[in-house]
Amino acid sequence: MKMIQKTGLVLFLIGLGAFILIPFFGSYSIDEALVRANTKDIHQEKMAEILAPMYGETYSSNFAFLGAFGENFNSYNDKLKDQALWDQVIWDDYRFALAKAAVSSPVTENPWHFLFLSIGLAVLGGLLYNLPSHAGEPEGIKNNGIFHSSMKAKGWLGMLTGSFLILFYIVLYWYPAFMVNLVWMVNPISEMLSGNPASQWFLYGLIYTLAIIVMGIRMFRKYRGNKYQQLRTASVMFFQTAFAFLIPEILVLLNQPYFDFKNIWPLDYDFFYDYQIDTFLSSGGVGMFMLIWGILLIIIGVPVFTYFFGKRWYCSWVCGCGGLAETVGDPFRQLSDKSVKAWKYERVIIHSVLVLAVVMTAITIANYFSGFSFLGNVTNQLHSFYGFAIGSAFAGVVGTGFYPFMGNRVWCRFGCPLAAYLGIVQRFKSRFRITTNGGQCISCGNCSTYCEMGIDVRAYAQKGQNIVRSSCVGCGVCSAVCPRGVLKLENGPEDGRINELPIIIGNNSIKLNV
Ligand code: SF4
Ligand code: SF4
Numbered sequence: 001m002k003m004i005q006k007t008g009l010v011l012f013l014i015g016l017g018a019f020i021l022i023p024f025f026g027s028y029s030i031d032e033a034l035v036r037a038n039t040k041d042i043h044q045e046k047m048a049e050i051l052a053p054m055y056g057e058t059y060s061s062n063f064a065f066l067g068a069f070g071e072n073f074n075s076y077n078d079k080l081k082d083q084a085l086w087d088q089v090i091w092d093d094y095r096f097a098l099a100k101a102a103v104s105s106p107v108t109e110n111p112w113h114f115l116f117l118s119i120g121l122a123v124l125g126g127l128l129y130n131l132p133s134h135a136g137e138p139e140g141i142k143n144n145g146i147f148h149s150s151m152k153a154k155g156w157l158g159m160l161t162g163s164f165l166i167l168f169y170i171v172l173y174w175y176p177a178f179m180v181n182l183v184w185m186v187n188p189i190s191e192m193l194s195g196n197p198a199s200q201w202f203l204y205g206l207i208y209t210l211a212i213i214v215m216g217i218r219m220f221r222k223y224r225g226n227k228y229q230q231l232r233t234a235s236v237m238f239f240q241t242a243f244a245f246l247i248p249e250i251l252v253l254l255n256q257p258y259f260d261f262k263n264i265w266p267l268d269y270d271f272f273y274d275y276q277i278d279t280f281l282s283s284g285g286v287g288m289f290m291l292i293w294g295i296l297l298i299i300i301g302v303p304v305f306t307y308f309f310g311k312r313w314y315c316s317w318v319c320g321c322g323g324l325a326e327t328v329g330d331p332f333r334q335l336s337d338k339s340v341k342a343w344k345y346e347r348v349i350i351h352s353v354l355v356l357a358v359v360m361t362a363i364t365i366a367n368y369f370s371g372f373s374f375l376g377n378v379t380n381q382l383h384s385f386y387g388f389a390i391g392s393a394f395a396g397v398v399g400t401g402f403y404p405f406m407g408n409r410v411w412c413r414f415g416c417p418l419a420a421y422l423g424i425v426q427r428f429k430s431r432f433r434i435t436t437n438g439g440q441c442i443s444c445g446n447c448s449t450y451c452e453m454g455i456d457v458r459a460y461a462q463k464g465q466n467i468v469r470s471s472c473v474g475c476g477v478c479s480a481v482c483p484r485g486v487l488k489l490e491n492g493p494e495d496g497r498i499n500e501l502p503i504i505i506g507n508n509s510i511k512l513n514v
Contacts, residue, residue, distance in 0.1 A: 008128025015122030022114055022181050026105020028065035030054040036101035043090055050076045062178050065102060066095060095177040096200065100184070107181040114185045123210050130218035139225045141481055143334075143450070151404070152331050158404035166401035173392040176200035193249040202249075208324065209245045213237055215327035222330070228476045228489075232316050236323030244320045257283050259290045262318050264297045266357035267418035269391060273383065274368050302418075303425050309491055310432025311422035312474025319418075321411055324400065325452065326475060329408025333452040333477065336407030342454055346414050346471065353390060354420040360386055390415065409452040413471060423470030431491040432474065433498075438464025440484045447478035447487060461486050468498050 030051055034044060050072050059065035073090075080089045107114045150157035171178055183198050186206055190198035216237040223229035243262045252258050257279045265271040271294055280287040305313045315322045360382045367379045399411030412419050426432060438461055447457035453471045457478045460467045467487075479487040 002132045005129050005132045008125045008130070010125065011121045012125025012129060015118050015120065015125055018114070018118035019122065019182070022107055022118055022185065023062065023179050025107055025181055026103050028059040028062065028099065028102040029057070029104065030069075030098070030102055031056070033098050033102035037094065037097040043092065043094075046090065047094070062099060062103070062180070066099060066177055069095060069098065096180065099177040100180040103180050103184070105181055105184075108184045111185045111188055115189075118185070119207065119210065123214055126214040127217065130214065131221065141223060141226070143481070146334060152334070154335065154405065158332075162401055162404035165403065166397055169392075169397040169401055172200055172204055173396060179203070190249070193246070194252040196252060205245050208320070209240050212240045212323050212327045215330065219327055219330060223480060226476075226480050229480055232476070233327065235317040236319075236326055239318050240320050240323045256286050257290060261290075261293065263320075264302065264314070264418055265294065266354065266361065266421065267319075267321070267416060268294070269357055269360070269386060269417070270383075272361050272364050272368075274364070277368060302422060303429070306422050306425040306432075307430050310430050310472070310474050311419065311426045312432070312472075312489075314422060315412060315419060315473035316475045321395070321399065321416065322473065325403075325408040325412060329403045329452070332403045332408045334407070334449050335405070336409065336413070336452050336454040338448055338451070338454050338456050346454070349414045350416065350420045350423075353394075353415050354417040356386065356390070357417040407452055407454070409473070412473065413453050419471075419473075426472070427468065427470035429494075431494060431497070433490060433492070434460075434467035434472065434479070435488045435490055436461040436464050436466065437486045437488075438462060441486045442484055444483060446481040446483065450477050450481050452477070457487065466497060466499050
């Protein structure tokens, strides 16, 4: 390892270590926190009464503070629930807001210092690690020693990284009150961009964007001889930074709804939720434009662009989940399961999620127009279930946390309902295909190994058969790693796009369509 890489690794580890330790700093006091936390007026007095035993106390850790809060708050709510006094139960979750208002730590005093010490050093370290001089190195994509790498081949380092990511997502989605110091740390940036204090989602958006930028720069270096890879990497970096991160924050600064113009239903599963529709309708011309733009993307944008370019226009060039998978997830792409069994599971699971999203949305819209008389409670339960199981557990915890276990496209391959929709169009009505010059194939298997969607590309190449698969995201890496130039991503006439070329086995003409 070169000196510059070693320095980068050390800086990254210091930054990561600081990021892990920062949540544990500081002390917590409930005095004044209720007012600062913007607790709803109707709950102010009641909450002060419930939390009275905590007044005057100073808690030395977030565990102690949240433990005491839970004890008082839950015993109040549990009593009401036992007596079935549902309308008096406080359903709002105030833990994050209260913990953020109650904490007093060096981080709240000097957020910039801690921001530099943690995220700043991690970014700097990541850049240095990924950018050693490659002078003298021959052109070409290096995947040297990939199956001997503890990180990239499910060794202990990969397991540790995956476990850390899973833990991070669990805390982010369900226990954000434990990360209030980290949120304080990014508060100044949030105030600058939107004029609002930071939430855990702002922290997440910032880390997500920086991770795509740092690892995107790594992609530029790794695939430096390949224009297609360079362009689509630049594209996902741009869409994440501008469309997913900056523009929504600036819209809020301008008193407009928070909106990501490139997020499409059903990936953006709450697009038709009543509070979203109300927000659009009450935000004048801009809100109306957002509503119409979102609907046009669903019914015109997806089919038309996918017809001409395949699903790659979105999955590999625009999407934020795809952007993370293609940059941060690139070192893990070879871990995708290529078995036929995995393919079968993939089809059942992803289409089930699509059906669930469609049913949930249909009920939501019917409910909205019937003045909430139509299955009101079922709609709420469906929203909660979908948000928990698909929006958080599948897309976040499994979707990213499992990179080091199952490859970088677990969510896109098995769970994303938009990928399923794009895939149906790509399979049945598109000009996109990967053509294979079978005569040149030497069966090295590089293409199958590095296909992140688990497609056995080699099997098609050996037969000279076009690859027309609903799951192919058109990342082009199979083509990039092929030493013989066998594979070509093309948009062409629909005629002859699907060419079934079965392998004939033995004398009995048994046909094997793989
Ligand atoms: S078949 Fe090729 S282009 Fe399609 S997802 Fe796999 S590696 Fe990417
Ligand atoms: S990488 Fe190229 S040569 Fe190797 S198996 Fe795939 S198509 Fe054939």
